[in-house]
Amino acid sequence: MPELTDIMNSIVLLLNFVFLPALSYGSQLALGALAVTLVYAILRFANFAQGDTMAFATVITILITWLLQKADITPGFMPTALLALPLAVIACLLYVLMVDKFVYNYYRKQNSKPITIVMASVGVMFVTGGLVRFILGPEHHIFSDGPRFIITAREFKSMTGLAEGLAIKTSQLLTITIAILLVGFVFYFLQKTKTGKAMRAYSDNKDLALLSGIDPDRVVRVTWILVAVLTTIAGVLYGLDKGFMANSYHQLLLPCFAAVIVGGIGSPMGAIVGGFVISFSEMLLTYAYKKFLLYLLPEILQPSGLVQFLGTEYKFAVSFVILVIVLLLKPTGIFKGKVI
Amino acid sequence: MSHYNIRVLVSFGTMFFLLLMVGFYQSWSLSLSILNLCLISAIMAMGVNIQWGYAGLFNVGIMGFTALGGLSAVLISKESIKEAVSAGGMKMLTALFIFSLAIGLSLFLYKKFKNKYLTTAIILVGYFVTRYFYRDAAQSIEAINPAFSGYLGGLDLPVLLSWIAGGMLAAGAAWLIGKISLGLRTDYLAIATLGISEIIIAIIKNEDWLSRGVKNVTAIPRPVPYELDLQKAGWFKDMVGKLYADNLELLQISEQAAALNNYISDASIILVKLCYSGLFLAVLLLIIILASLALNSPWGRMVRAIRDNEIAASAMGKDVTKRHLQIFIIGSAIAGVSGAMLATYNGQFTPGSYIPLRYTFLIWVMVIVGGSGNNLGSIIGGFLIWFLWIEAEPVGFWLADFSTSFLDKENYIRQHLLNNAQYIRLIFMGAVLLVVMRFSPNGILPETNKKL
Numbered sequence: 001m002p003e004l005t006d007i008m009n010s011i012v013l014l015l016n017f018v019f020l021p022a023l024s025y026g027s028q029l030a031l032g033a034l035a036v037t038l039v040y041a042i043l044r045f046a047n048f049a050q051g052d053t054m055a056f057a058t059v060i061t062i063l064i065t066w067l068l069q070k071a072d073i074t075p076g077f078m079p080t081a082l083l084a085l086p087l088a089v090i091a092c093l094l095y096v097l098m099v100d101k102f103v104y105n106y107y108r109k110q111n112s113k114p115i116t117i118v119m120a121s122v123g124v125m126f127v128t129g130g131l132v133r134f135i136l137g138p139e140h141h142i143f144s145d146g147p148r149f150i151i152t153a154r155e156f157k158s159m160t161g162l163a164e165g166l167a168i169k170t171s172q173l174l175t176i177t178i179a180i181l182l183v184g185f186v187f188y189f190l191q192k193t194k195t196g197k198a199m200r201a202y203s204d205n206k207d208l209a210l211l212s213g214i215d216p217d218r219v220v221r222v223t224w225i226l227v228a229v230l231t232t233i234a235g236v237l238y239g240l241d242k243g244f245m246a247n248s249y250h251q252l253l254l255p256c257f258a259a260v261i262v263g264g265i266g267s268p269m270g271a272i273v274g275g276f277v278i279s280f281s282e283m284l285l286t287y288a289y290k291k292f293l294l295y296l297l298p299e300i301l302q303p304s305g306l307v308q309f310l311g312t313e314y315k316f317a318v319s320f321v322i323l324v325i326v327l328l329l330k331p332t333g334i335f336k337g338k339v340i
Numbered sequence: 341m342s343h344y345n346i347r348v349l350v351s352f353g354t355m356f357f358l359l360l361m362v363g364f365y366q367s368w369s370l371s372l373s374i375l376n377l378c379l380i381s382a383i384m385a386m387g388v389n390i391q392w393g394y395a396g397l398f399n400v401g402i403m404g405f406t407a408l409g410g411l412s413a414v415l416i417s418k419e420s421i422k423e424a425v426s427a428g429g430m431k432m433l434t435a436l437f438i439f440s441l442a443i444g445l446s447l448f449l450y451k452k453f454k455n456k457y458l459t460t461a462i463i464l465v466g467y468f469v470t471r472y473f474y475r476d477a478a479q480s481i482e483a484i485n486p487a488f489s490g491y492l493g494g495l496d497l498p499v500l501l502s503w504i505a506g507g508m509l510a511a512g513a514a515w516l517i518g519k520i521s522l523g524l525r526t527d528y529l530a531i532a533t534l535g536i537s538e539i540i541i542a543i544i545k546n547e548d549w550l551s552r553g554v555k556n557v558t559a560i561p562r563p564v565p566y567e568l569d570l571q572k573a574g575w576f577k578d579m580v581g582k583l584y585a586d587n588l589e590l591l592q593i594s595e596q597a598a599a600l601n602n603y604i605s606d607a608s609i610i611l612v613k614l615c616y617s618g619l620f621l622a623v624l625l626l627i628i629i630l631a632s633l634a635l636n637s638p639w640g641r642m643v644r645a646i647r648d649n650e651i652a653a654s655a656m657g658k659d660v661t662k663r664h665l666q667i668f669i670i671g672s673a674i675a676g677v678s679g680a681m682l683a684t685y686n687g688q689f690t691p692g693s694y695i696p697l698r699y700t701f702l703i704w705v706m707v708i709v710g711g712s713g714n715n716l717g718s719i720i721g722g723f724l725i726w727f728l729w730i731e732a733e734p735v736g737f738w739l740a741d742f743s744t745s746f747l748d749k750e751n752y753i754r755q756h757l758l759n760n761a762q763y764i765r766l767i768f769m770g771a772v773l774l775v776v777m778r779f780s781p782n783g784i785l786p787e788t789n790k791k792l
Contacts, residue, residue: 046527123774130766320535
């Protein structure tokens with residue numbers, strides 16, 4: 001029977017390496033998936049440009065952050081990027097509105113098949129990805145500043161006297177707080193405000209909504225505003241956490257889609273739950289449990305290998321596998337794919 | 341002559357003229373390289389056209405299928421590494437056997453008992469047992485001479501066989517994806533193909549025992565003679581000598597031997613590329629004949645009827661999902677064939693070079709610009725876009741250079757833009773796609789038999 005401190009140590013180990021990272025990554029995914037699901041529900045297409053739009057918004061944030069840092073306007077206790085966020089949201093909004101006006105609007109008015117609009121969004125994905133790589137290149141950029149940790153592993157160890165440390169990064173706390181606030185706001189907006197109700201009506205039955213005098217252009221505009229806010233914040237939080245790299249943002253598309261489908265297409269609640277399902281499965285499946293088991297098992301049973309379900313290089317395959325399982329067993333997803 | 345025929349003649353004539361111009365003003369070798377890659381691109385575009393143009397299936401994972409084709413070129417044609425096979429071959433086979441056993445057993449039990457938990461349990465157990473054997477096998481294979489081999493090698497068969505094998509490998513992958521995602525919402529296929537293509541690339545990059553990963557496989561055997569062999573062959577020397585007899589006579593006797601050698605080496609390069617062109621052209625012709633026969637058969641009419649109105653077609657008793665699956669497999673198989681051809685032509689397999697821009701997106705631009713639903717359209721699209729892609733490379737650089745020319749040479753922004761100028765192609769190709777989709781959705785050669 002392992003001692004109490006061993007059990008505590010093993011729990012802290014999992015909290016530090018699995019639970020906290022999964023929670024913050026899940027929040028970032030949930031915000032991105034929320035944006036995808038809103039577009040799905042209201043504009044009725046799968047937006048393949050989501051990942052690259054997130055990258056675009058983050059690039060704007062990084063540029064503004066660099067300007068602010070040069071001008072020595074840094075808050076100190078939190079990353080400068082948060083000051084740049086409002087401007088980046090506006091830039092992202094202008095960008096998506098422009099894309100909508102020049103690309104999607106035409107197909108919407110033509111009542112094109114959804115797959116044609118999806119294809120157009122793939123075109124937008126490449127143009128956006130090109131812009132992103134043209135501005136910042138394919139390299140890895142770190143743009144977070146200010147204190148990196150709220151509690152470092154060493155402080156935690158000296159506080160509790162355990163062998164394992166629990167480090168809480170500023171970016172993780174920021175991510176979780178902002179995600180909760182933002183999701184709360186989006187739900188309040190959709191459920192309680194008149195515009196939100198109009199959006200839900202439009203998504204439920206477009207013709208009926210048009211008949212009762214809902215302005216479709218306004219619904220579309222407000223949707224893009226929400227999408228721009230969610231996209232920018234998701235992108236910036238992900239970047240603060242893991243650094244910016246154009247390709248990894250592009251690859252966020254798959255977990256975002258997986259989250260949306262797991263939760264049920266068009267369901268905001270589903271997008272959030274789906275985001276956490278994906279992030280926790282990724283972390284749990286690619287974590288090497290060797291050290292964890294060393295604490296808990298008697299010496300005879302102790303493992304020699306890493307005890308890892310899947311190599312970390314296949315992290316993003318996890319979301320695909322989950323996607324496949326959901327498509328095979330329950331294509332409507334957890335929340336029955338009800339539309340908003 | 342009808343309006344359409346004139347369009348065909350003019351577009352192919354222009355393409356022919358462009359390639360001739362490259363030949364005269366740059367070099368014949370370059371012109372032939374462009375032609376060969378144009379031919380391969382045209383075949384890829386045909387694969388996509390069959391999926392999109394015939395059936396409206398949106399496949400964004402072409403990269404994955406071409407990579408599978410490239411992998412098969414390695415697995416079929418490279419010589420096998422005896423030590424690696426004896427060290428880890430059996431273990432790997434055992435792992436594979438256990439894996440397929442677990443899958444087969446779980447499928448069987450699921451069909452019989454419909455019990456999800458039992459099936460999951462068997463898959464999980466099978467996974468862990470497989471993983472145990474697999475790790476051991478992979479390690480012992482990769483340990484053998486990692487700098488030169490470190491993988492199992494291939495079957496040492498003629499490389500041309502790999503073109504068929506690549507098609508079959510891609511078809512197998514397509515069957516799996518199609519089974520899962522066809523019959524559901526139309527955009528699920530797009531999401532699934534996007535995912536699988538990234539995963540195929542990840543596997544090829546990381547499973548060193550299979551493909552050497554990012555260490556690349558070079559010197560894939562050729563289906564055509566090597567330049568050096570040709571240069572030594574007597575008949576070839578005689579032939580070149582006769583061909584250039586007039587030119588040689590104008591020279592001094594002392595210079596003739598050197599000049600002849602020059603001609604021989606130039607001619608050998610060109611002959612090798614011509615051989616490739618012949619092979620590629622044969623494949624292209626075969627595919628286009630089969631595709632147009634299929635398109636104009638009852639099957640083709642059914643497929644187009646499904647594309648234009650799924651509900652009506654299924655009301656007439658047509659099995660929509662099954663037809664979609666067939667078409668998805670056929671199109672992906674063609675992409676696989678072209679991938680194997682490309683690896684053969686390059687003589688190497690470099691997993692790191694598979695990026696969606698080049699292998700998925702560019703092909704889409706070809707199909708849309710050429711005219712979806714029209715096979716000749718995909719071919720002209722493949723030719724034109726590949727030609728532009730090659731010849732536009734300097735244009736992006738020039739643009740970045742020109743737009744920042746007022747800045748200082750050492751200026752940070754100027755340097756930065758020049759470094760990233762290659763990504764202008766991405767923006768440019770995306771814009772071409774969007775503009776053509778919007779303003780000329782029929783492309784250069786519109787679909788001819790739209791009316792049934």
